[in-house]
Amino acid sequence: MAYTVPKLTDYSDAALNRAEEEARSAFDAELMAVSAGTGDIGENIEIVRVRWLGREKGIVNKQIPDLWLKPAPKEAKRSVGQVLNRLKRHVEIYFHPVIGNVPPIERQPFFLELQAVDITLPGARRPIGAEHPILKTSREIVAVFQKLGYSVAEGPVVETDYYNFEALNFPPNHPARDTQDTLFIAGQQAKPQRERLLLRTHTSPVQIRTMEKLRPPIRIVIPGVVHRNDPPDASHSPMFNQIEGLAVDTNITFGDLKGTLDYAMKALFGSSVKTHFRPSFFPFTEPSAELYVTCFICGGSGRRGSDPCRPCKQTGWIEVLGCGMVDPNVFEFVKDNGYDPKRVSGFAFGMGTDRLALLKYGVDDLQLFFQGDVRFLEMFG
Numbered sequence: 001m002a003y004t005v006p007k008l009t010d011y012s013d014a015a016l017n018r019a020e021e022e023a024r025s026a027f028d029a030e031l032m033a034v035s036a037g038t039g040d041i042g043e044n045i046e047i048v049r050v051r052w053l054g055r056e057k058g059i060v061n062k063q064i065p066d067l068w069l070k071p072a073p074k075e076a077k078r079s080v081g082q083v084l085n086r087l088k089r090h091v092e093i094y095f096h097p098v099i100g101n102v103p104p105i106e107r108q109p110f111f112l113e114l115q116a117v118d119i120t121l122p123g124a125r126r127p128i129g130a131e132h133p134i135l136k137t138s139r140e141i142v143a144v145f146q147k148l149g150y151s152v153a154e155g156p157v158v159e160t161d162y163y164n165f166e167a168l169n170f171p172p173n174h175p176a177r178d179t180q181d182t183l184f185i186a187g188q189q190a191k192p193q194r195e196r197l198l199l200r201t202h203t204s205p206v207q208i209r210t211m212e213k214l215r216p217p218i219r220i221v222i223p224g225v226v227h228r229n230d231p232p233d234a235s236h237s238p239m240f241n242q243i244e245g246l247a248v249d250t251n252i253t254f255g256d257l258k259g260t261l262d263y264a265m266k267a268l269f270g271s272s273v274k275t276h277f278r279p280s281f282f283p284f285t286e287p288s289a290e291l292y293v294t295c296f297i298c299g300g301s302g303r304r305g306s307d308p309c310r311p312c313k314q315t316g317w318i319e320v321l322g323c324g325m326v327d328p329n330v331f332e333f334v335k336d337n338g339y340d341p342k343r344v345s346g347f348a349f350g351m352g353t354d355r356l357a358l359l360k361y362g363v364d365d366l367q368l369f370f371q372g373d374v375r376f377l378e379m380f381g
């Protein structure tokens with residue numbers, strides 16, 4: 001039987017509580033009946049809304065004010081007002097805009113959820129987050145070097161031409177300076193070239209920034225995001241991650257470089273991997289090398305069973321990073337802070353975190369890391 005607002009004769013707190021509770025349960029029961037019933041739920045809910053909230057005859061907007069509040073003795077008006085406000089809130093919440101925006105046909109679950117709170121049911125399970133595979137890889141690499149006494153250095157992603165190129169010994173006509181590769185900030189033609197802003201193309205500017213701040217000896221690793229004007233595909237992305245390292249002291253030799261990186265690769269990929277250095281070129285190191293490790297997928301055999309091993313292109317070796325002895329020209333830029341190239345020497349190395357994550361997890365499309373598809377990412381949770 002539908003609820004009708006009773007006249008009140010007793011305005012004691014106990015009586016008001018009873019009246020409030022009765023009205024509240026009546027409203028709840030009406031919504032439950034609509035949610036569980038047949039017919040157009042949206043339409044039926046609208047009928048309930050008008051019955052309770054209608055301006056002309058609505059129970060909480062008109063009937064209760066008329067039947068309870070108006071005739072209430074002066075000393076009870078305050079309590080009746082409070083009862084009325086609580087009832088109003090209780091009713092209005094079910095017609096909140098969030099639910100109101102849901103198409104009528106889809107409203108039922110909301111109402112059922114609001115109505116039928118069964119405290120014996122297990123609570124709503126919120127998925128627990130996990131480290132992104134690239135962040136995880138980055139932290140693992142950083143941890144290996146931290147154990148060797150390296151500290152973490154960071155720097156701005158928007159850099160000046162000076163820190164990104166000039167101080168790192170990139171000659172003015174070096175191809176990396178070409179707009180084909182570098183994303184420059186627009187509208188800076190009026191500025192001198194060295195002050196123009198760009199998105200850093202490597203984490204190397206942090207090497208210079210750190211040497212400006214700290215006197216030698218230093219040992220740092222620099223994890224961070226870099227940008228290049230590469231269209232996204234399975235192995236390229238305009239945004240990717242690097243980790244660089246720099247060690248400067250007196251008497252640092254190429255032997256220290258080899259020993260350090262050999263140790264680090266074994267710590268990362270297992271003690272059985274072998275390392276191999278091949279001559280290369282980078283503007284800011286001399287001599288420079290590329291470091292290869294025995295393929296940790298096929299164990300160096302170049303084959304997986306009867307199939308060729310794709311990650312190492314059947315060579316049994318995988319290139320993991322570039323490295324070299326810091327070019328004395330680079331030290332000239334920070335000479336005044338104790339980096340006299342006649343007194344100090346150092347080595348630097350840099351690797352692509354994303355590429356290592358691809359290899360490590362056997363993922364064949366770099367874009368999967370950046371698309372934010374939870375179905376992919378939760379495999380690493």
Ligand SMILES: [Zn+2]
Binds near residue numbers: 297301302316
């Ligand atoms: Zn292989």
